[in-house]
Amino acid sequence: MAKDRKIDLVILGLLAHEDLTGYDIKKYIDGSIRFFWKGSFGSIYPALSDMEMQGLVKRKKSDNSGGREKIAYHLTKKGEDALKAWLKEEKVSNELKYETLLKLYFGGVEDRSVTIRNIELFEENIKQNLEILKVYKSNLEKVLDEEDHLYYYLTVTFGIDTYEAYLKWCTKSKKLLKK
Amino acid sequence: MAKDRKIDLVILGLLAHEDLTGYDIKKYIDGSIRFFWKGSFGSIYPALSDMEMQGLVKRKKSDNSGGREKIAYHLTKKGEDALKAWLKEEKVSNELKYETLLKLYFGGVEDRSVTIRNIELFEENIKQNLEILKVYKSNLEKVLDEEDHLYYYLTVTFGIDTYEAYLKWCTKSKKLLKK
């Protein structure tokens, strides 16, 4: 596996569940995963090829039943081992690149109204995403007996809790700036 | 300014305050800014050169009073305008790359103990950083009368509030996983 290419782990993790095509993987990434990770086709397809060569994933017989070729990948034993090894690794990189905070930090070069506006924009965005996460949450609560769903549930509650903290901060900060 | 190179804005923002060398800028980035943005020498020095060519920053007479050359940069009017324009832009990209959440999401392929361990590692890290932020906060509270400090204060409280939400989530999640 490429040393620092984290997209590999996303793919391995998804394949641990079921066989998927690159297109399917992209859909998952654009779904609930997008809240903490991103990935484009331009990174997914090359990663799949690389990992196939390394024996981490295996191309399944392409389903030509109808129309265009469709290449589903399957996790190999080696791939599963790599995934498990990564989970146990005690080193993680958690990176935040919050342009909103950058604008906040340098807000002093402009009127307070500009910062207030930026906080409002952030707030709007968070509110919308919070609604989505709440829908995810209530759907997951119905199926929490299945082990995997517990993990999805935890990532969702992580999102909800932090977004709610963000919103409280927004209210408080706008008040402070309007004084 | 390079279209998508956000390090430029960090530099511009810092120079809005005072003239700085690349080395100084790095120190600021490694200070309180590191909580929401990162940057290495390999990105700072080239960015400074580019922005000088674009007339956004100006090289001050190098201070050769003692030893090695020391190049301080000064923000030009054009640079200040670019900074202000960016602050007013209503488009932001806030990106999270949380490997901890990725591991959490795929936790189902391993024992619960592995996920619990990963949450504990995250918790430790957050606790440590929270302490640092609290020190920043109490220092800033003493000098809140100065306008700029208000903005720094807001970024710090953002960090504290979210980190505290993280910690609550950690406690709750560990409990859930131990059931």
Add this chain to the structure above:
DNA sequence: ATCAGCATGTAAGGCGTTACATGATTCA
């Protein structure tokens, strides 16, 4: 008939990191 969605992939190019190269100063 047309458009959105399904499906795979490549090419160009930007951004950023790590490691290296170099050398002075300060402090123990």
Add this chain to the structure above:
DNA sequence: TGAATCATGTAACGCCTTACATGCTGAT
């Protein structure tokens, strides 16, 4: 004297995004 810090910069390389190229299928 040796280590840490100050200070600037380059080179190699990796990761990723955007845009492009291609073409089928199903619904309206």
